[in-house]
Amino acid sequence: MNARNAFYAQSGGVTAVINASACGVIESTRAHPDRIGRTFAGRNGIVGALTEDLIDTSLESASDIAALRYAPAGAFGSCRYKLKSLEQSRAEYQRLLEVFKAHDIGYFFYNGGGDSADTCLKVSQLSAATGYPLQAIHVPKTVDNDLPITDCCPGFGSVAKYVATSMKEAGFDVASMARTSTKVFVLEVMGRHAGWITASCGLAAEQAGDPPHILLFPEVPFDEDKFIARVRQCVADYGYCCIGVSEGLLDKDGKLMGESGARDAFGHTQLSGVGPMIAGIVTDRLKLKNHWAVASYLQRAARHIASRTDVEQAYALGKAAVEMALDGKNSVMPAIVRKSDSPYVWEIGIAELKDVANVEKKMPKEFISADGFGITDACRAYLAPLIAGEDYPPFRNGLPNYVRLKNIAVARKLPGDFKL
Amino acid sequence: MNARNAFYAQSGGVTAVINASACGVIESTRAHPDRIGRTFAGRNGIVGALTEDLIDTSLESASDIAALRYAPAGAFGSCRYKLKSLEQSRAEYQRLLEVFKAHDIGYFFYNGGGDSADTCLKVSQLSAATGYPLQAIHVPKTVDNDLPITDCCPGFGSVAKYVATSMKEAGFDVASMARTSTKVFVLEVMGRHAGWITASCGLAAEQAGDPPHILLFPEVPFDEDKFIARVRQCVADYGYCCIGVSEGLLDKDGKLMGESGARDAFGHTQLSGVGPMIAGIVTDRLKLKNHWAVASYLQRAARHIASRTDVEQAYALGKAAVEMALDGKNSVMPAIVRKSDSPYVWEIGIAELKDVANVEKKMPKEFISADGFGITDACRAYLAPLIAGEDYPPFRNGLPNYVRLKNIAVARKLPGDFKL
Numbered sequence: 001m002n003a004r005n006a007f008y009a010q011s012g013g014v015t016a017v018i019n020a021s022a023c024g025v026i027e028s029t030r031a032h033p034d035r036i037g038r039t040f041a042g043r044n045g046i047v048g049a050l051t052e053d054l055i056d057t058s059l060e061s062a063s064d065i066a067a068l069r070y071a072p073a074g075a076f077g078s079c080r081y082k083l084k085s086l087e088q089s090r091a092e093y094q095r096l097l098e099v100f101k102a103h104d105i106g107y108f109f110y111n112g113g114g115d116s117a118d119t120c121l122k123v124s125q126l127s128a129a130t131g132y133p134l135q136a137i138h139v140p141k142t143v144d145n146d147l148p149i150t151d152c153c154p155g156f157g158s159v160a161k162y163v164a165t166s167m168k169e170a171g172f173d174v175a176s177m178a179r180t181s182t183k184v185f186v187l188e189v190m191g192r193h194a195g196w197i198t199a200s201c202g203l204a205a206e207q208a209g210d211p212p213h214i215l216l217f218p219e220v221p222f223d224e225d226k227f228i229a230r231v232r233q234c235v236a237d238y239g240y241c242c243i244g245v246s247e248g249l250l251d252k253d254g255k256l257m258g259e260s261g262a263r264d265a266f267g268h269t270q271l272s273g274v275g276p277m278i279a280g281i282v283t284d285r286l287k288l289k290n291h292w293a294v295a296s297y298l299q300r301a302a303r304h305i306a307s308r309t310d311v312e313q314a315y316a317l318g319k320a321a322v323e324m325a326l327d328g329k330n331s332v333m334p335a336i337v338r339k340s341d342s343p344y345v346w347e348i349g350i351a352e353l354k355d356v357a358n359v360e361k362k363m364p365k366e367f368i369s370a371d372g373f374g375i376t377d378a379c380r381a382y383l384a385p386l387i388a389g390e391d392y393p394p395f396r397n398g399l400p401n402y403v404r405l406k407n408i409a410v411a412r413k414l415p416g417d418f419k420l
Numbered sequence: 421m422n423a424r425n426a427f428y429a430q431s432g433g434v435t436a437v438i439n440a441s442a443c444g445v446i447e448s449t450r451a452h453p454d455r456i457g458r459t460f461a462g463r464n465g466i467v468g469a470l471t472e473d474l475i476d477t478s479l480e481s482a483s484d485i486a487a488l489r490y491a492p493a494g495a496f497g498s499c500r501y502k503l504k505s506l507e508q509s510r511a512e513y514q515r516l517l518e519v520f521k522a523h524d525i526g527y528f529f530y531n532g533g534g535d536s537a538d539t540c541l542k543v544s545q546l547s548a549a550t551g552y553p554l555q556a557i558h559v560p561k562t563v564d565n566d567l568p569i570t571d572c573c574p575g576f577g578s579v580a581k582y583v584a585t586s587m588k589e590a591g592f593d594v595a596s597m598a599r600t601s602t603k604v605f606v607l608e609v610m611g612r613h614a615g616w617i618t619a620s621c622g623l624a625a626e627q628a629g630d631p632p633h634i635l636l637f638p639e640v641p642f643d644e645d646k647f648i649a650r651v652r653q654c655v656a657d658y659g660y661c662c663i664g665v666s667e668g669l670l671d672k673d674g675k676l677m678g679e680s681g682a683r684d685a686f687g688h689t690q691l692s693g694v695g696p697m698i699a700g701i702v703t704d705r706l707k708l709k710n711h712w713a714v715a716s717y718l719q720r721a722a723r724h725i726a727s728r729t730d731v732e733q734a735y736a737l738g739k740a741a742v743e744m745a746l747d748g749k750n751s752v753m754p755a756i757v758r759k760s761d762s763p764y765v766w767e768i769g770i771a772e773l774k775d776v777a778n779v780e781k782k783m784p785k786e787f788i789s790a791d792g793f794g795i796t797d798a799c800r801a802y803l804a805p806l807i808a809g810e811d812y813p814p815f816r817n818g819l820p821n822y823v824r825l826k827n828i829a830v831a832r833k834l835p836g837d838f839k840l
Binding site: 010013014016044045047071072073074075076077078079080081161164165166168169170172173174175176177179180181182185187203204206273275276291292293294295296297298300301302303304305307384387388389390392395397398399400402 | 430433434464465467491492493494495496497498499500501581584585586588589590592593594595596597599600601602605607623624626693695696711712713714715716717718720721722723724725727804807808809810812815817818819820822
C-alpha cells in the first residue's frame, strides 16, 4: 500500500495548547512512515488548502516539532473561514479535492471547535460523494469548552487556570488595599454563549468569603438591582468585592450587554466592554472606587501558566486522531472521557462528527448556584482537575522561549489562483 | 541596651514582591533578638499605626514568614493615606509618637514609593524634633519604577516580565489569526507618568518585525495621524499590528487621554480606558478588526510570573534596611546600585531620604526611539536584566498557594480611638 500524505490545519480562535495537538498529530504521523508519507499543514488553516499554500512539516526538525508542545497560538496560522454546505460551497469543496489529489492527501486532520467540526464533517463526506479516498478526523479545540460528547475541550483548562490564577492574585491585591482604596474589582473574561470560563474564575475561592464574590454568567440575565445589592453586601461583609463577568452577559431582554455592533467572519458579534460597563454601574450606583481588567487574548495565549492536564489531553487527542486514521476511521473525533473526578481519571473515546458538528454544549444549570452569582460544588468537582498541574515552557532572557517553525511552502502543482 | 521593637508597614499600591521585602525585614529583625524585640506590622499600612491596630508578626511561624517571599499583594494590608507636613498633620505625627512610645518602637520600616518616602522622611525627623529615639528607614517599592537614586524599584521587574510575556503571547496569537481575523491588538498597561512599564512591553520583540510594533508612552503626546499611518504600515508589512499603551498617555494639549474624572486618595487621577479608546480610533479610521486588553491589577499582582531578579532585590532591600537600622542609620533608604548590564551585577547602596522624597525619576529621553514609538538599545540593555529568571510560587490544586498570615493584633495600650 502506498504511504499517502496527511493534511493538518488549525481552525478558529487559537489557544495555549492547540500546538500541543499539532505536536501529537505530527509526531504520530512521523512514527508511521510506512502508512503516512509527509504531513502538510495548511498555512492559515483551511485557507491554506484552498489557496494551495501548504507547509511541508517534514522539513521541521524533531526538536522543533517537540517544542510545539510548549508554544501558544497557531504555529501554522489559523483562520476564521467557514465552509457552507456542499451545495452552497461547491466550488470550495471541489477545490479542496483538487488540492488533495494534487498532493496525494489521504488523511485530513482538522483542529478546531464546533464550526470547524462542521467543515470536517463535510470534508469527510467528500470520499463517499466523489470516490476519492479520504479520511477526515476532527481534533477538538476550543477555549469555550462548548463541544458536545467530549468531557472537556483542549484550550479550556489553560484559560480556566489563567483566569482562576488571575482572579486569585487580583483578589489578594484588592483585599490588601480596600481599607483606603479600591473596593470593587471587575475581571471580564471570554465565553460567548456558555459560562465555563466565568465559572472557572470561581476556582480562585478556596474558603468562604474568598474572591470572586460575584460571577455574572451569560446564562443568567443581568439584574442590576440584585447585583448592586450583592455588591453592597460584599463590601459590608468583606470590605471589598471581586467580580468575574462573561463577555457574553445578557440583559433582561436577552440583548448582549457589551454589544458593539461589530461581527466576525462567522457572523458572531464581536464583544467588548462588559467589564468597564459593570464597573461604571458600580460607580454610578454605589460611588465605590473600582478598577476593571479585560483579559482578552491574554487569557487564551497564556502558555506560561497552562494546565498540565490540558497540555497532556491536547497532545493525546492529536495522537489519537492519527491512530484513528490508521485504524481506517472517517468522520470521527477523539474525545475526552472522564472516568472519575477524584482521583481524576480520563481516557480517549470516539465521537461521530455528525453528533458534534454545530452542537453547542451549554453549562448544566446545576453548575450555577441558586442565587445565580456563583458555582456549585458539582461545578467545582468538574472544573478542578482541568486546571491541575503546571507545565512551564522553557525561558530565555526572562521570557518564554516559543519555537518559530520554518514553515516552508510545498511547491504548487495546480495552475492559477483560487479566489476565496 | 534594651531590645526595642520594630514597626513595619506597607504603603501605596501593592506589588508581586512587596511581601518579599517584608520577608527580608522580618527574617532579619528575628535574626537579631539581642537588638530588636518584636516586629509589629501596621494593619493597612500607616493607618494601623495611627489607629493602634498593630499586628504581632512574632506570632507567625518561621515557615509562614518565609512563604511571604512567594505571595503577592500586601500581607498586612497597605493603604493610600498621605501624611502632610509636620505642621499640617501635627495631630497625626503626635499620634504616631504616642503609639510608638506605648509599644516601645525604636525602628520604623516603611515600604513604599515616592509619597511614602516623604512620609518616612517626616517620621525620621520626629526623633530630632521630639527627643524620642527613633530610626526611620524606607524600603523602596513601586511598579512605576520612578524612585530616584535606586537603579530600579522592587515590583517593577515583575510587572515588566508580566507585560513583556503577555505581549509576546498575545502577539503570537494575533499573528496566527491575522489573515482572516483580528489585525490590531492593544494592550493597556500601568505607569501614570513614566513609560517604564510601556517600554517593558518592548522586550517582547526579539527580532525585527516582532510585536509590539507600536508603543504609546506617556512621555510622547499622542499624534493620531502619525499613529494611524504607522498602524497602516505595520498591517501592510507584517499583516498585523500590536500596540502597548500607557494608561497615562497624553493628547497634544497635555490632557490625559483616559481621563475619567475620578481621583484617588492622593489626588491622582484614576485612569481607565485608554486601551479601548485607541482601539476605537483604529476602528473608526482604518476599519480593521481589533481587540484590546486592560491588564489592570493583573499585572502588578502576577506573582506566578515574577522576575527572580526582582524577588531577590526585594528581599535584599528589606534585609539591608534592617542592617542599616542596626548600624545606627536614620532617614535613609537602601538602593539598588547597578555595576554592569551584562553580565548583570548589582549591589546595595544607600540613599538619603531627603534626596528621594517627592522626586520622580522620568525615563531618559534616549530610551525612546527617534520616532517615539519604540525603545532603544540602551533601554533594552537597562530593562533586560530586570526580568531575568523565574521564581515560581508553590502550587496546590492547580493554583498558586499563597500564604495567609494569622495577623493577630497586639493588645492596645492607648485609651480612645484616633479619627483618621
